[in-house]
Amino acid sequence: MAPSLLRKVQVWLLKAVAGVFLLLCRLFAPRKPALAGKKLPPAEDPLLLLSATQLAKKIRRKEVCPRSAAGLLPLRFNRFAAALQEAAQVDKLIEEETGGEEVLEDRLPLLGVPLSVKESFALQGMPHTSGLVSRRGVVATVDAPPVALLKRAGAIPVGVTNTSELCMWCESHNRLNGITNNPYDLERIAGGSSGGEGSILGAAGAVIGIGSDIGGSIRMPSFFNGIFGHKTTPNVVSSENQYPPTSGRQNEYISTGPMCRYAEDLLPMLKIMAGPNVHMLSLNTKVDLKKLKFFTIPHDGGSPLTYPVSKELMDIQRKVVERLELDLGIKVQEVRFPELQYSFQIWNTYMGLSDKDGKPPMPFSSLMGEPGRPAWPLWELLKWMVGKSEHTMAAIGLGLAEMTRSSKPLTFITEKKEKLQKEVDELLGTDAVILYPSHTRVAPKHHHPLFRPFDFSYTGIFNILALPVTQCPLGLGEEGLPLGVQVVGGKLQDHLTLAVALYLEKTFGGWRDPGAN
């Protein structure tokens, strides 16, 4: 049989098995009537509807008491008492500043703004487990650098939020802290791995948050929960003091960035989070959208591993193109890169490569286990079947998939990646952006990604290409769930995608209150 036909048959069989398994699960899984079709009540407190930029201004002007702002977040792992004490200090700082509001804004731009933090980031005194049962009781003793920088800018961390197990799945579910729901429909996923951040921000329970992304972990939760999220050009914002740490070539693909409901908060947050590396970006450069080149790619070109992009997501991306052409008087050019069909294989290959010194990445099964005692995925699978594993099916699946990864990368795949990198870098240069679907569909029901595990490669490919991407909400679709698009820029051209995010928010309305629809 020809290799391509063999591959097609394999993929078809895989999809058929997944389909039958999903059907059986649907037939036999107990229904949770308490969640069916439920969403959150509307956000009634007007403080919940302010951006961090507006809230900080009101706090500086003493129009809002920082203590009422710090008490907003309904977090399970919170530090409310400490946060209220810190909020009480804010008044003192305002009184003591003799230079006036502008000096205060310059020195402490986020003074008094509550901040939620993905639990995989070290936040002193808070759980730092990444959803691993064996890390139960681990508490951070320091602050991860971007957390420390946001604190130094006056933000008040109020608590930490849930992730997928070891931050390596597109649903935030683990055996330690449980499962995170989507505020637009509690039966659906909040995404992962920064799903707790996505959910609480989408629900208007937090003002700003912080996420990390090596395959879409900022962008998928931002998309599913209808908020903005920015995957920064890698190695601008520090990714130190996160668990699990990255290793091997993964250090080049991990990215830390802001998540928030309002586009105007992305840029000031990024300026702060970049710390000493802020000079690498051009965040003070004014962007004239009329002078930008816009490209659109409707899908990955028909990978047999991913499902087709849904009609509503294709339609909304087309609407974005139409509005851009109308409003800016420009032509948005549709482009295709056949190599995008191999997005998953490229991501999977490069995630397994050694770093420049030849050091390979830490195996996922070692991360799942305890120091010096890697987990045995097959054994965990057997235990899972009888309800005795401490791991989720996704983590066990990833451990099993890792066993099939060849130690030497396929030249065929590395050639595809190099070609794609060259073509995309040339197209983007320093004055262009690409619109690309965020995912193949809106937020799926809980656990459904297990049956479509490769769809995340719509986000994952841009980690390997090391490009900045802003995830932008575009209103709600047929089922009342958030729609959106990824805006991709050239390396270090983060200011361009952030400027497009502001335009899209103005044109398409940005975040919608899940309770109001």
Ligand SMILES: CCCCCCCC/C=C\CCCCCCCC(N)=O
């Ligand atoms: C039974 C289901 C598991 C099958 C596993 C198949 C292999 C899929 C491979 C990788 C999925 C990774 C998803 C990455 C999600 C985002 C990661 C991140 N931190 O940015």
